[in-house]
Amino acid sequence: MKDSLVKKILDARIYDLVIETPLTKAVGLSTRFSRPIYLKREDLQPVHSFKLRGAYNKLLQLPAEVLAKGVIAASAGNHAQGLAMAATHMGIAATIVMPQTTPQIKIDGVRTRGANVVLHGDSFDQAAGHAKELSERQGLFYVHPFDDLDVIAGQGTAAVEILKQMPAQVEAIFLPVGGGGLAAGCANWIKFLRPEIKVIAVEPEDAACLRYALEQGAPATLDKVGLFADGVAVARIGEVTFELLKDTVDEVITCTTDEICAAIKDIFDDTRSIAEPAGALSLAGLKKYAEHANTSEGALIAIESGANTNFDRLRYISERTEIGEQREAVFAVTIPEQPGSFAAFCENLGKRAVTEFNYRYNRADQAVVFVGVQVRAGGDDRAQLNSHLVNCSYPVVDLTDNELAKVHTRYMVGGVSQLPNERVFRTRFPERPGALKDFLSALGGEWSITLFHYRNHGAAYGRVLFGLAIDETEVDTLTAKLAQVGFSIEDETANPAFQLFMS
CATH class of the missing domain: 3.40.50.1100 (Rossmann fold)
Structure with a gap:
């Protein structure tokens, strides 16, 4: 199959419609990592993707x-x-x-x-x-989107161009993986012509179907798939693509949503183009590799695979970028409820820039504030800040990696509930007309709704935080009822982001 694929790539006659996209040096990233970094600009195709x-x-x-x-x-x-x-x-x-x-x-x-x-x-x-x-x-x-040799061969022409355009010495090429068509075509061409170059597949943490297949020894279906990077939101790697990838990929790197958002910003800073999440995925993986690599043998190349994203999503991407770059820490900090406490707290922060500060009175002796603070990317500046605040006698909970805090709590600081039997859950549903109504209908009138927060991020799925006056013994009934109509839930009642600010 591999020999057949190489021949098909060589025989592809697509350039009366497809353009040969440039390999652009990312000057800012190259400076930051002290090594040459390049982007293969597939966002410049007539359809803005490979x-x-x-x-x-x-x-x-x-x-x-x-x-x-x-x-x-x-x-x-x-x-x-x-x-x-x-x-x-x-x-x-x-x-x-x-x-x-x-x-x-x-x-x-x-x-x-x-x-x-x-x-x-x-x-x-x-x-x-x-x-x-x-x-x-x-x-x-x-026409299958990825699991077809002719489709894979067409995608593989991107690697033909890279090896023709590339600088003399290349250490690794980073390929985004959804169904695996682009990665399979490019990986096999690279290994055929330049086997010494590392081929590194990059997947979202919540849609890592190639990594899962490699662990299982065969294509297998993920139970759940995250949809932020919708272009690579695939639950099962292709049968053909897996056969072509299992022996040609040197490593699989997975990235978080925040890391992908940070890579979108990096691409904008260096090229003034706005990649879609899947389009920036390979660069997110490249950055993780560069941060921990023990060598600097040559250039690193990432394929910027696409730029088709809704403008609405940019606000969400912007919100998550600072955390993805490890330039923002989010804390819940307890301070005395007395005049001068805010000023004293800010004094203890020193000259650090505060990115967010949320507070509402609810206890007579203590105040819990939701605070975002700029920190230095990389290293342990966030941990040092945490320790500094603790040494200043402030109780601190680090919420930087807490999804509930980042998606919901930071927009809801403003009141608490005294209900003894309140439980809080997270879910998501498809962004389509009537979806919210369907969810509320499925919930029914069996329990009183005590809290509801929904945000449309411009993504395929909306995220909801909702509270119910419900006994713990009834949670299984609720879960089963919603599962019948396709909604899964996560119980967030014990999450510190909820306990500190809303309970």
Whole structure:
């Protein structure tokens, strides 16, 4: 299969539509890490992602009688836009089935490129199932987004360009992984031509399907998949892509949402372009590698794989960037409830910049404040600040890595409940019309709602924090009731972010 793939990559004739994207030196990052760092700018493709390569290459391999009937695909956006543009270029009818949760910018991008859009379901799996039904019913050829050798070969042309454009010495190339098409094509070309170069796959921590497959020895399905980096939010690595990746990837690095947000900012700082979360994923992995690498043998290269993101998401990305860069610490600090306490606390912070300060009176003797403080990236400045505050006799709880605190609590400091049987839960639901109503209907009128906080981050899924007047013995009943309609919950009653500020 690998020899066949190399030949297919060599035979790809896609450059009447695809452009050869530049390999751009990231000057700021190179200075910060004291080594050359480069970005392969796939965001500059006509559809602002690498997906055009594979989609177009696949269509070029299909016989005329198949193309005459039309093609169909399921996609959350980038594959859809690539296939739509390629089909229009070739005069072929294309239908794209997209989840109802797809960002509007991607839906509009597909429609303006000439494809028929069908919105179905809340997830890629539901959309894919419907696309396959339509394929069989209408005789349309189904173009898989990643698990197809011709698609993989098209994506692999990005690596052909990298090895032609690259500086003389390269230590590692970082490849984002969702279904694995881009990584499989590029990894096999790199190892075929330059086996000494490290190939490092990068995945989100909450969607690491390649790492899971390598642990299991075969493709396996993740129980849950995070959707922030929607372009790589895949629960199961492809069968074909896994066979091509299992022996060609040297390492798998996983990254948090905050680390991805920080990488988006880094790309903006160096290129003035705004990558989508999946587009910045490989750079997030590169940075983790560079921070801990014992060598500096050559350049590091990351593929900036796409730039299709809703403008609405930028506020969420901006909020998370400082923590992702380890430049902000978030603490709950207890101070005396007396005049002059705030001034004394700020004095003990020294000249550090305060990024956030939330407080509301609720106890006569003590005040708990929610405070964000700038710290130096890397090293142990955050830990030193924590220790300094403790030495100044302040009780401190570090909430920097607490998801509840970052997503909900920081916007809700302002009152507490005295209900003895209140419990608090977190859930998420697809961002589509009627989703919130469906959730509340599923919840029913069996329990009184004591707290509710919902934020739309411009992502595929909205996040909800809700409180109920419910006995502990009834929690299993609630969990089962919501599970029947597709909602899972996490009990956050014991979370210090809740206990300190809202209970």
